Amino acid sequence: MSTWTIVAALSLGLAAGVLSGVFGVGGGILFVPTLVALGLGQVEAAATSLLAIVPTAATGVIRQRASGNLKVKAALVLGVASIVGAEVGVRIAKAVDEALLRRAFGVLLLVVAVQLAIRGVRERRRYPDVS
Amino acid sequence: MLVRLALIGLVAGVFSAVFGVGGGIIIVPLLIWLVAFPAHAATATSLGAILVTASAGVALYAARGDVRVGYAALVGLPAVVGAVVGTSVQRRLSGGTLTLSFAALLAAVGIWLLAG
Numbered sequence: 001m002s003t004w005t006i007v008a009a010l011s012l013g014l015a016a017g018v019l020s021g022v023f024g025v026g027g028g029i030l031f032v033p034t035l036v037a038l039g040l041g042q043v044e045a046a047a048t049s050l051l052a053i054v055p056t057a058a059t060g061v062i063r064q065r066a067s068g069n070l071k072v073k074a075a076l077v078l079g080v081a082s083i084v085g086a087e088v089g090v091r092i093a094k095a096v097d098e099a100l101l102r103r104a105f106g107v108l109l110l111v112v113a114v115q116l117a118i119r120g121v122r123e124r125r126r127y128p129d130v131s
Numbered sequence: 132m133l134v135r136l137a138l139i140g141l142v143a144g145v146f147s148a149v150f151g152v153g154g155g156i157i158i159v160p161l162l163i164w165l166v167a168f169p170a171h172a173a174t175a176t177s178l179g180a181i182l183v184t185a186s187a188g189v190a191l192y193a194a195r196g197d198v199r200v201g202y203a204a205l206v207g208l209p210a211v212v213g214a215v216v217g218t219s220v221q222r223r224l225s226g227g228t229l230t231l232s233f234a235a236l237l238a239a240v241g242i243w244l245l246a247g
Contacts, residue, residue, distance in 0.1 A: 010209045017210030021217020022224075023233055024174025025155030026181045029240075031206050032151065038202060046151060047192030048199045052207030053153070053185040057178045059214040064175030067222065071168075071176045077133060078140040078176065079183025082154050085144020086184070093149045101149055102244045109241030112160045113234045119163065120231030127225050 001038075009034055013052070021060050026053040135166050140180065147184075155181055156240055159233060170229040171221065 012034040016027030028049045035045035064070045092101070139161040143154030155177045162173035192198050221229065 006205070009205050013206035013209035014213040014216075016206065017213020017215075018217040018220070019213075020155075020178070020210065021214040021219075022174075022221050022229075023155070023217075023236055024159050024177035024181075026153035026185060027210055028151075028153045029156075031210075034206055035199075035202055038205075040199060040202060043192075044197050044199055047189070047195075047197035048203045049206075050185045050188040050192060051198050051200065051203035052210060053181060054189060055207050056210040056214050057182040057185060059211045060178040060218055061175070061182055063215065063218040064171075064178060067171070067175070067218075069169075069171045069175035070179055071172060072179065074136055074162075075176045075179025076183065077136045078143070078154075078158055078180035081137040081140025082144035082147070082158075082180060082184045083187050085141035085146075085154075086148040086188075087144070088141065089145035089148025092145060098149075102247060105146060105150065106241045106244035109156075109237050109244065112164060113237040113241060115164055116160050116230050116234035116237065120227050120229075120234055123227030123230060124225065125227075127227060 005038070009038060016052075017056050017059075020053075020056050021063070024060070027056050028053055132166060139165065143180070144184070150244070152240070153181060154184060156237065160237055163230060163233075170226040170233070174221065174229070174233075 012030055016030035019025060019030065020027040031049035031052050032045050035048050040048060061070060139158060143157040146157045147154045158177040158180055159173045162168040162176060163170055189198060
């Protein structure tokens with residue numbers, strides 16, 4: 001691995017962490033392509049990304065718990081239900097046309113994005129940013 | 132509340148299994164939209180859920196020998212630093228700004244799904 005490859009991987013890792021901390025996502029959306037670019041196969045990259053997500057999410061959880069934002073019971077329910085959902089998802093992925101699924105979820109995300117944007121704009125009018 | 136949370140988790144799990152992106156992108160907006168979580172609580176709780184699912188996933192994949200620890204450290208250790216920076220940045224944002232920023236992220240992923 002060249003020095004530049006390592007620098008790029010570290011930078012993308014840092015960016016994934018920032019994304020995770022700001023938005024409450026795992027960071028896999030950046031980890032997986034980075035690991036694939038480093039030469040890992042898709043399955044290895046997905047598996048390795050999950051391991052990278054554990055300390056990243058744990059850091060965010062510790063910091064958010066200190067801020068009083070974390071709802072532990074809700075997180076556990078979501079997490080366990082999500083594991084069950086993943087089992088269902090694997091079966092759906094095999095049974096249904098992937099292009100159709102992508103379109104359906106894409107539209108769903110855009111609808112939710114519009115809902116959130118409206119909510120965000122309203123809330124900003126009422127409570128402007130601190131500092 | 133419990134039923135809705137379980138449903139949100141289910142949808143997030145399906146989403147991550149089918150598209151290979153994590154559940155957070157689904158969990159956060161649905162917590163804001165369907166159970167009226169404040170934006171900061173939604174992102175914090177999403178991270179807690181991700182910690183559960185990622186840990187379970189690692190255990191499964193590790194048993195099959197697919198996890199590369201060195202590579203995980205290469206991207207995961209700087210990500211820990213990034214997570215500290217990210218949560219600090221988030222503290223300075225109002226709930227409205229955070230919600231609006233998340234809407235932009237969500238729209239980008241939605242367009243990526245439709246385009247791909």
